Amino acid sequence: MLTRHTLNVFEHEDPGIPLISRDIYNQRAAARRQELNGRSSIEAILEMTSGDDSDFNHWHATESGERNSRLSRLFLTYKPNRELIAHNHEVLIVDSTYKTNKFKMPLVNIIGVTPNNKNFFIGSAFIPSETVEDYKFVFGALAHLYESIEREYPNIGMEAPATILGDGDAQQIAAIETVFPDTQYRLCIWHINGNIQAKLLPKIKAEFDSKSSNSSAEERKEYIDETWKNFKNEWMGTLQANSPAIWDSNWMQFRGDYDNRFPSVMAYIQKSIVDKHTKRLVKCWTDRHYNWGIQATSRGEGQHGILKNELGSLGTSRGDIKDVVDKFRLLLRRTNSEIRASLSQESQKFVQRFEPSIFSKVIKKVSIYALDRVLGQYFLLKPPKGEEIGTLRPCSHLFRAAWGLPCVHEIKERIDTNKSLEPEDFHPHWFLDRRLDGHHSVPPCRQFENIQEPRIAVPKGRQPGALGKRKKQKEDLSTERNSSHHEVVAAAVSGDNSQLKGIHRAPKPRGRKRKATEDISSSQAPERRRGLRRKQGTSG
Numbered sequence: 001m002l003t004r005h006t007l008n009v010f011e012h013e014d015p016g017i018p019l020i021s022r023d024i025y026n027q028r029a030a031a032r033r034q035e036l037n038g039r040s041s042i043e044a045i046l047e048m049t050s051g052d053d054s055d056f057n058h059w060h061a062t063e064s065g066e067r068n069s070r071l072s073r074l075f076l077t078y079k080p081n082r083e084l085i086a087h088n089h090e091v092l093i094v095d096s097t098y099k100t101n102k103f104k105m106p107l108v109n110i111i112g113v114t115p116n117n118k119n120f121f122i123g124s125a126f127i128p129s130e131t132v133e134d135y136k137f138v139f140g141a142l143a144h145l146y147e148s149i150e151r152e153y154p155n156i157g158m159e160a161p162a163t164i165l166g167d168g169d170a171q172q173i174a175a176i177e178t179v180f181p182d183t184q185y186r187l188c189i190w191h192i193n194g195n196i197q198a199k200l201l202p203k204i205k206a207e208f209d210s211k212s213s214n215s216s217a218e219e220r221k222e223y224i225d226e227t228w229k230n231f232k233n234e235w236m237g238t239l240q241a242n243s244p245a246i247w248d249s250n251w252m253q254f255r256g257d258y259d260n261r262f263p264s265v266m267a268y269i270q271k272s273i274v275d276k277h278t279k280r281l282v283k284c285w286t287d288r289h290y291n292w293g294i295q296a297t298s299r300g301e302g303q304h305g306i307l308k309n310e311l312g313s314l315g316t317s318r319g320d321i322k323d324v325v326d327k328f329r330l331l332l333r334r335t336n337s338e339i340r341a342s343l344s345q346e347s348q349k350f351v352q353r354f355e356p357s358i359f360s361k362v363i364k365k366v367s368i369y370a371l372d373r374v375l376g377q378y379f380l381l382k383p384p385k386g387e388e389i390g391t392l393r394p395c396s397h398l399f400r401a402a403w404g405l406p407c408v409h410e411i412k413e414r415i416d417t418n419k420s421l422e423p424e425d426f427h428p429h430w431f432l433d434r435r436l437d438g439h440h441s442v443p444p445c446r447q448f449e450n451i452q453e454p455r456i457a458v459p460k461g462r463q464p465g466a467l468g469k470r471k472k473q474k475e476d477l478s479t480e481r482n483s484s485h486h487e488v489v490a491a492a493v494s495g496d497n498s499q500l501k502g503i504h505r506a507p508k509p510r511g512r513k514r515k516a517t518e519d520i521s522s523s524q525a526p527e528r529r530r531g532l533r534r535k536q537g538t539s540g
């Protein structure tokens, strides 16, 4: 049991229940507050979002850990979104915004993804800085949110998120690994490529200038753009490896192509990205977990970009904090009703391209976005006129594992036996009304998601993804019970893991380890397929 002194995260609606624990004692300097009649801005926000008729739930932490001391951290979630969260809790995007100057502190948004690939706010946290402890508060509060939603929707099964996509911030990763040890952290490719681009462009410029002295500015620009585009496409293709062996060979080939030409950039990629993050980036690892194909936190266009821009403009708006909170509430209300409307519209809509009888039982039940992904798999067998049929490789199970959708092999089996796809072939995330189709069934390839690389304790300076280190990994085969979620969350906030048991102490692999196949999927959304020339085959 937690003692009285260790409590410092409170669920506002239910102040009688102690939630998670201590250690803000060391934290105080971080919060630089904007004074508002003696209140911090965070206290002002809390005041404006609480009350019996409030449409927010929140969790908060105080500076000293005592209830009566100053608020230092606040996690807000919009009550009408609870149903959306219950239905779409497997894949999350974490996105920090710094432009919310009104609040003088980072705002961390946890974003969810709907069946029709739209984004919505799961929770927003105001934290004084971005330390591991700050992020443990954010994800600890998220864990509590999940527990409270599970009590409301006991049939849904609110497990920890399967994948959280983020910008690779080390503190953020450390906090997530503590609070949600089984969750796959996936690195945002947009951030990674931005970092590479910043390092590479000056080198390309230098290369051009050393070769051609009297070229026009346009020629120079064209050369730079073209070289970057090729580099990026090849790099992205390298990451699409369906097995560790293919990754090794892709990476060696990529290095062979560019090591001599851009040595410092290649050394940077090796040291800062590959050595540290292979398993958070390369398909054969990331796609063992549901991720709905999401690769970037900041998609330049699309829903998430819109949310982010509107939120950014909230923070820089001229109004006072009340104005900002009111606008935030309007944004939440609007996105919530837009999403509901779009889902119900889809359930009415007949879409010509899903005419093949194999789709007959799932149209209007499953989102068009998901059906299009499956149609892409179907086209591998029965391509549209004018396109050639490819060679079908053995199933890697990665498409099923990452998307929760039937792959080309499952579709082939149905066609061969004259059957159509059933709603149970689709992960319930994709249902337009998740409750309608009731229980969560286990689709054919689903057991694959449980097969994970063993987690290993990594000595300082050695990262789990480091090339050539794989063979040294040891599996923990102990059979002791696992810590409960409460214990994990409590430890997350206290930073004391010594009491944790089972997978939370030194997680052991779940399920048997599957041998990597030579199969390569080309089943992604069109934007993922571009530039993936390397060792590609046709399959799913």
Ligand SMILES: [Zn+2]
Binding pocket: 394, 395, 396, 397, 399, 407, 408, 409, 410, 539, 540
């Ligand atoms: Zn397959």
